[in-house]
Amino acid sequence: GAVVSQHPSRVICKSGTSVKIECRSLDFQATTMFWYRQFPKKSLMLMATSNEGSKATYEQGVEKDKFLINHASLTLSTLTVTSAHPEDSSFYICSAMTTNTGELFFGEGSRLTVL
Amino acid sequence: AQRVTQPEKLLSVFKGAPVELKCNYSYSGSPELFWYVQYSRQRLQLLLRHISRESIKGFTADLNKGETSFHLKKPFAQEEDSAMYYCALSDGGGGNKLTFGTGTQLKVEL
Numbered sequence: 001g002a003v004v005s006q007h008p009s010r011v012i013c014k015s016g017t018s019v020k021i022e023c024r025s026l027d028f029q030a031t032t033m034f035w036y037r038q039f040p041k042k043s044l045m046l047m048a049t050s051n052e053g054s055k056a057t058y059e060q061g062v063e064k065d066k067f068l069i070n071h072a073s074l075t076l077s078t079l080t081v082t083s084a085h086p087e088d089s090s091f092y093i094c095s096a097m098t099t100n101t102g103e104l105f106f107g108e109g110s111r112l113t114v115l
Numbered sequence: 116a117q118r119v120t121q122p123e124k125l126l127s128v129f130k131g132a133p134v135e136l137k138c139n140y141s142y143s144g145s146p147e148l149f150w151y152v153q154y155s156r157q158r159l160q161l162l163l164r165h166i167s168r169e170s171i172k173g174f175t176a177d178l179n180k181g182e183t184s185f186h187l188k189k190p191f192a193q194e195e196d197s198a199m200y201y202c203a204l205s206d207g208g209g210g211n212k213l214t215f216g217t218g219t220q221l222k223v224e225l
Contacts, residue, residue, distance in 0.1 A: 004158075043218060046213065049212060093159070104211055105160075106159040
């Protein structure tokens with residue numbers, strides 16, 4: 001099956017710094033990718049829809065200047081958490097949609113810890 | 116607004132017993148419903164979708180529009196079924212934007 005890879009899987013940073021998380025579709029092209037956030041023992045909350053070559057669509061309540069999304073190619077979307085604070089600590093998961101079947105494949109997730 | 120409810124955080128059954136993971140949804144249009152599974156230390160993966168009407172790993176789920184439910188069932192639980200199960204809803208707009216339930220941890224005991 002199709003594989004989606006996230007990097008890094010874990011990152012620890014200091015408060016005030018920015019962190020970039022990559023989401024790659026390894027063996028298929030994805031015009032659409034999604035970014036989710038998951039708090040401990042909570043559901044996945046959709047943050048934004050990333051479309052290749054255009055601006056991301058953010059869900060209500062998600063700060064677009066805080067969570068910068070770039071989808072510059074058909075196989076890569078990046079999420080940058082700018083000026084991170086401890087409350088941004090979370091598990092971030094991406095998914096990529098195949099262009100032919102519309103099926104979603106998920107990355108393994110990236111755990112961000114902001115000190 | 117669309118919403119998915121999974122009332123049970125944890126469901127514990129014995130091996131060979133029937134399993135039913137509950138999922139209810141609220142959506143004004145025609146939703147597409149999915150079940151995703153996450154095994155220990157693995158990524159989320161699609162288990163089944165209602166439009167396929169297929170059985171995967173012995174699991175089935177029927178969309179009941181009258182009761183707005185999409186419960187996941189398996190007649191005989193296996194130890195390898197132990198995992199986290201998420202019910203999800205898509206608005207069917209083709210964009211595959213999913214709303215997830217809070218998940219149910221299924222534990223199959225010997």
